[in-house]
Amino acid sequence: MPLSSTLTRIVLAARPQGEPTADNFRLEQVPMPSPGEGQVLLRNHYLSLDPYMRGRMNAGRSYAKPVEIGEVMDGGTVSEVIESRHPDLTPGDMVLAHGGWQTHAIADGRALKRKLDAGIAPLTTALGVYGMPGFTAYVGLHEIGKPQPGETVVVAAASGPVGATVGQIARLQGARTVGIAGGERKRAYLQDELGFDVVLDHRAPDFAAQLRAACPQGIDVYFENVGGAVFDAVLPLLNDFARIPVCGLVAHYNDRALPAGPDRLPMLLSHILTRHLTVRGFIQHDFIQLYPQFLREMGGWLQEGRIKYREDQVDGLENAPAALIGLLKGENFGKVVVKL
Amino acid sequence: MPLSSTLTRIVLAARPQGEPTADNFRLEQVPMPSPGEGQVLLRNHYLSLDPYMRGRMNAGRSYAKPVEIGEVMDGGTVSEVIESRHPDLTPGDMVLAHGGWQTHAIADGRALKRKLDAGIAPLTTALGVYGMPGFTAYVGLHEIGKPQPGETVVVAAASGPVGATVGQIARLQGARTVGIAGGERKRAYLQDELGFDVVLDHRAPDFAAQLRAACPQGIDVYFENVGGAVFDAVLPLLNDFARIPVCGLVAHYNDRALPAGPDRLPMLLSHILTRHLTVRGFIQHDFIQLYPQFLREMGGWLQEGRIKYREDQVDGLENAPAALIGLLKGENFGKVVVKL
Numbered sequence: 229m230p231l232s233s234t235l236t237r238i239v240l241a242a243r244p245q246g247e248p249t250a251d252n253f254r255l256e257q258v259p260m261p262s263p264g265e266g267q268v269l270l271r272n273h274y275l276s277l278d279p280y281m282r283g284r285m286n287a288g289r290s291y292a293k294p295v296e297i298g299e300v301m302d303g304g305t306v307s308e309v310i311e312s313r314h315p316d317l318t319p320g321d322m323v324l325a326h327g328g329w330q331t332h333a334i335a336d337g338r339a340l341k342r343k344l345d346a347g348i349a350p351l352t353t354a355l356g357v358y359g360m361p362g363f364t365a366y367v368g369l370h371e372i373g374k375p376q377p378g379e380t381v382v383v384a385a386a387s388g389p390v391g392a393t394v395g396q397i398a399r400l401q402g403a404r405t406v407g408i409a410g411g412e413r414k415r416a417y418l419q420d421e422l423g424f425d426v427v428l429d430h431r432a433p434d435f436a437a438q439l440r441a442a443c444p445q446g447i448d449v450y451f452e453n454v455g456g457a458v459f460d461a462v463l464p465l466l467n468d469f470a471r472i473p474v475c476g477l478v479a480h481y482n483d484r485a486l487p488a489g490p491d492r493l494p495m496l497l498s499h500i501l502t503r504h505l506t507v508r509g510f511i512q513h514d515f516i517q518l519y520p521q522f523l524r525e526m527g528g529w530l531q532e533g534r535i536k537y538r539e540d541q542v543d544g545l546e547n548a549p550a551a552l553i554g555l556l557k558g559e560n561f562g563k564v565v566v567k568l
Numbered sequence: 569m570p571l572s573s574t575l576t577r578i579v580l581a582a583r584p585q586g587e588p589t590a591d592n593f594r595l596e597q598v599p600m601p602s603p604g605e606g607q608v609l610l611r612n613h614y615l616s617l618d619p620y621m622r623g624r625m626n627a628g629r630s631y632a633k634p635v636e637i638g639e640v641m642d643g644g645t646v647s648e649v650i651e652s653r654h655p656d657l658t659p660g661d662m663v664l665a666h667g668g669w670q671t672h673a674i675a676d677g678r679a680l681k682r683k684l685d686a687g688i689a690p691l692t693t694a695l696g697v698y699g700m701p702g703f704t705a706y707v708g709l710h711e712i713g714k715p716q717p718g719e720t721v722v723v724a725a726a727s728g729p730v731g732a733t734v735g736q737i738a739r740l741q742g743a744r745t746v747g748i749a750g751g752e753r754k755r756a757y758l759q760d761e762l763g764f765d766v767v768l769d770h771r772a773p774d775f776a777a778q779l780r781a782a783c784p785q786g787i788d789v790y791f792e793n794v795g796g797a798v799f800d801a802v803l804p805l806l807n808d809f810a811r812i813p814v815c816g817l818v819a820h821y822n823d824r825a826l827p828a829g830p831d832r833l834p835m836l837l838s839h840i841l842t843r844h845l846t847v848r849g850f851i852q853h854d855f856i857q858l859y860p861q862f863l864r865e866m867g868g869w870l871q872e873g874r875i876k877y878r879e880d881q882v883d884g885l886e887n888a889p890a891a892l893i894g895l896l897k898g899e900n901f902g903k904v905v906v907k908l
Contacts, residue, residue, distance in 0.1 A: 283842070455837055469854075474841045480834050489829010494817070496833050497795055501814045501849040502623070508848075509841040514809075 231310070235260050236545060237330030240295045244285055246484050247556070252285065253301070253549040261334050263313045268337055270307035272327040275545070276355035277303070277552050277564040279453070279478045280511075301329035301548075304360060305568075306344065306351050312337070322346075324354045329548055331568055349530045356389040356563035357537035358526055360512055365393035365451075366522045367515040368473035369401075372508050373449040377402030382439070382447050382462060384454035386424065387414040389537065389563035390475065394451045395424050396535050403449070406442050408458055410558050417561075422536055436461040446470075455479040463496070466503055474509040478556060538562030571650070575600050576885060577670030580635045584625055586824050587896070592625065593641070593889040601674050603653045608677055610647035612667040615885070616695035617643065617892050617904040619728075619793070619818045620851075641669035641888075644700060645908075646684065646691050652677070662686075664694045669888055671908055689870045696729040696903035697877035698866055700852055705733035705791075706862045707855035708813035709741075712848050713789040717742030722779070722787050722802060724794035726764065727754040729877065729903035730815065734791045735764050736875050743789070746782050748798055750898050757901075762876055770794075776801040786810075795819040803836070806843055814849040818896060878902030 234257040241254035263269045284295045284302055295302055305327030309317045314337025317323070324342040327333040344351050349358050356362060373394075375381050381398040385391045386407030395405045395418070407424040409415060415427040426442040428435060439461045446467035452459060456479030466472075500507060529535040540562040542551040548566045555564050574597040581594035603609045624635045624642055635642055645667030649657045654677025657663070664682040667673040684691050689698050696702060713734075715721050721738040725731040726747030735745045735758070747764040749755060755767040766782040768775060779801045786807035792799060796819030806812075840847060869875040880902040882891040888906045895904050 452837075455834060459837065474837060477834070477837055477841055480838060483834065486830035486832060486835055489831050490826035491829050491832050492826060493832040493836050494795060494823065495826055496836060497792075497799070497814060497817055497847075499849075500847055501817055504849050504851070504854060506846070506848045507837075507840055508846045509839075509844050511844070514844060 231260060233260055234258060235330055235332040237300045237328070238545060238548060239298055239300050239329075240285060242297065243287060244282075248282065248285060248549070248553055250549055250553075255546055260332060263311055263334055266314050266337050267334055268309045268314055268317050268340070269311040270305070270323070270325055270327055270333045270335055271310045272305040272307045272325070272331055272333060272568050273322075274306040274352050274355060275303050275327070275329060275548060275566040275568055276305065276360070277542075277548065277555055277566060278361070279476050279556065281552060282478075282556055302326065303328050304355055305333070306354055307333065307335075309340075314338075314340075322351060324359065329545065331545065348527050352539060352541075352563075352565050353530070353537065355565055356539065357393055357535060358523075358530060361389035361563065362393045362526055362537075363519065363522050364475050364512040365390050365397060366526065367512055367518055368451060368475055368510065369394060369397055369449075370518065371515055372473035372506070372510065373398070373451060373471050375401050375403035375449050378404065379448035380404045380406065380443050380445055381449040381451065382406045382408070382443065383424075383451045384408045384430075384458045385476075385478065385558070386418050386427065387538070387561060388453070390453055391451070392418070392422055392537065392562075393535065396422055398449070399423055399425075400529070400534060404445075406439070406447075408439075408454075414561060417538065430458050440465060449473075452476070453478065463499060466499065466505060469504045470506075472505065472507045474507060475511065478558075540564045542566045544568070571600060573600055574598060575670055575672040577640045577668070578885060578888060579638055579640050579669075580625060582637065583627060584622075588622065588625060588889070588893055590889055590893075595886055600672060603651055603674055606654050606677050607674055608649050608654055608657050608680070609651040610645070610663070610665055610667055610673045610675055611650045612645040612647045612665070612671055612673060612908050613662075614646040614692050614695060615643050615667070615669060615888065615906040615908055616645065616700070617882075617888065617895055617906060618701065619816050619896065621892060622818070622896055642666065643668050644695055645673070646694055647673065647675075649680075654678075654680075662691060664699065669885065671885065688867050692879060692881075692903075692905050693870070693877065695905055696879065697733055697875060698863075698870060701729035701903065702733045702866055702877075703859065703862050704815050704852040705730050705737060706866065707852055707858055708791060708815055708850065709734060709737055709789075710858065711855050712813035712846065712850065713738070713791060713811050715741050715743035715789050718744065719788035720744045720746060720783050720785055721789040721791065722746045722748070722783065723764075723791045724748045724770070724798045725816075725818065725898070726758050726767065727878070727901060728793070730793055731791070732758070732762055732877065732902075733875065736762055738789070739763055739765075740869070740874060744785075746779070746787075748779075748794075754901060757878065770798050780805060789813075792816070793818065803839060806839065806845060809844045810846075812845065812847045814847060815851065818898075880904045882906045884908070 307325040309321040322344040387409040452474040453476035455477035647665040649661040662684040727749040792814040793816035795817035
């Protein structure tokens with residue numbers, strides 16, 4: 229197939245005010261670039277959509293520098309090398325890349341550290357359970373949550389790729405797991421397929437009371453990727469020495485101002501003090517030294533069927549904006565991957 | 569000297585509403601108790617006053633169970649064994665005890681693990697730099713703060729026994745130290761005697777701007793024992809991966825209700841997430857396994873004059889309530905010890 233003379237991409241057209249809308253994105257075609265010395269040209273086959281992308285659409289400080297207006301939206305991809313000027317990469321190689329929201333991308337060969345082997349797990353898992361979200365779950369538990377046998381681990385957004393993996397790893401380690409997700413389909417999947425001990429719907433009017441009933445021994449680990457009302461319900465149930473890995477706050481990504489008072493900041497500090505809590509923010513890259521160990525261990529779990537996962541596949545780059553908007557509202561069911 | 573037939577003690581007469589007052593305490597005399605098998609009778613010579621005592625005057629959950637109405641106020645003491653029914657203790661032994669706000673106390677011999685040796689440091693240091701407050705500083709840095717050479721460490725209540733020790737240990741470890749204290753006398757002491765790099769007065773109207781100017785490289789460790797306006801000024805200056813050991817919140821101990829809004833709890837969580845912060849509440853006892861190491865290392869520093877300290881001595885048990893009330897307002901200058 230001769231190489232097209234253009235690539236298709238989606239750029240940030242305007243910064244969102246609150247929830248993103250379709251107008252914040254612009255689909256455009258630009259001339260196909262050529263790789264320089266040491267670079268490769270990639271054909272992106274699958275694009276990962278993740279909650280952190282909402283943060284990068286803002287001008288302010290977040291995990292990483294924001295995407296600038298007119299720049300291509302950032303994102304992880306499963307990509308194929310189609311032209312190589314790097315000695316270690318050959319056309320046909322499948323790699324994990326930061327290809328972004330576009331059909332093709334130029335990348336430094338040195339940055340493409342992970343060639344993908346479909347023999348271990350399907351290629352798209354490199355964007356989910358066997359990639360960044362799975363690694364987030366793994367290191368958040370390994371380095372911060374440290375669940376002990378018999379402890380109670382509560383996971384928000386439990387049907388997402390981070391939460392589902394947190395729950396399953398914690399269970400493998402002997403903890404009791406309480407998942408939180410929206411709707412009966414997700415509840416049934418988490419409880420019946422993934423083995424969560426209890427699954428609660430955060431939209432239930434008596435959610436806080438349900439959570440209390442589901443945690444008769446209190447909460448030892450709360451894996452925080454949501455914030456909002458779930459955090460509020462968790463806080464009074466935390467045991468002494470509880471650990472709270474914080475890797476996301478999707479309930480707040482669209483916030484435009486601080487909520488009304490009273491000011492509970494001193495109350496949170498008091499809880500941290502009197503209950504000996506550890507609250508720690510992280511991204512997976514903070515523990516990148518554990519990546520080889522993660523690949524080994526998670527690869528084994530996947531092949532043995534001890535860790536399961538679910539994908540929510542979207543067809544076509546043009547549908548990525550709507551899929552991201554839906555993901556931020558919890559409308560996805562599993563890891564969102566866009567087939568390009 | 570024949571043993572008196574009564575002991576004098578101060579009990580909690582009523583729970584404070586906000587700031588404690590003299591009415592919350594009652595001085596009384598009760599018959600002298602006798603030690604049972606395995607117990608000793610102690611003559612308390614020095615009583616430690618500490619901010620945590622405010623928490624124990626409340627009914628609610630704090631570090632430890634509250635003092636009940638009519639119960640003797642809790643507190644660490646330097647005490648002399650005057651009658652022993654325990655084989656390892658002999659009249660005349662000086663020990664570190666939880667003797668409480670009273671002239672004499674009964675203690676289990678097994679609980680008196682530390683005999684005091686005035687040859688290493690004056691006995692009263694066992695209540696301050698060479699005791700609980702010093703150990704709090706030591707473990708908070710050792711296990712949570714972990715200051716690295718060249719990092720900026722900010723210490724609130726820097727003239728108190730915890731803060732002064734934090735600053736000096738951090739300086740020994742090569743960090744740049746910024747102390748916060750009230751008034752020119754304390755400032756001069758911390759800067760000239762203890763070697764803090766900068767000392768600021770939290771009561772200055774432009775305190776937040778002064779703190780920003782004093783931390784051009786941001787803040788890597790904030791040793792929190794105060795809360796309130798100091799925390800608010802610190803928060804925007806925290807660097808990525810900053811650590812916040814939380815061992816006290818004296819600014820909030822008298823709070824009767826949550827402050828007015830907006831609600832900054834989500835903002836604090838966002839900071840924790842996006843800046844990869846570690847916020848961890850602790851008391852020294854959480855790391856009690858480090859106590860022998862602390863005694864060795866701090867003993868050496870004290871004998872070499874590398875760590876200094878200051879005591880604020882109060883005469884007579886009857887003056888303990890006023891001294892605690894003053895301490896909670898920052899009126900003390902150094903470790904408050906009551907000579908009984």
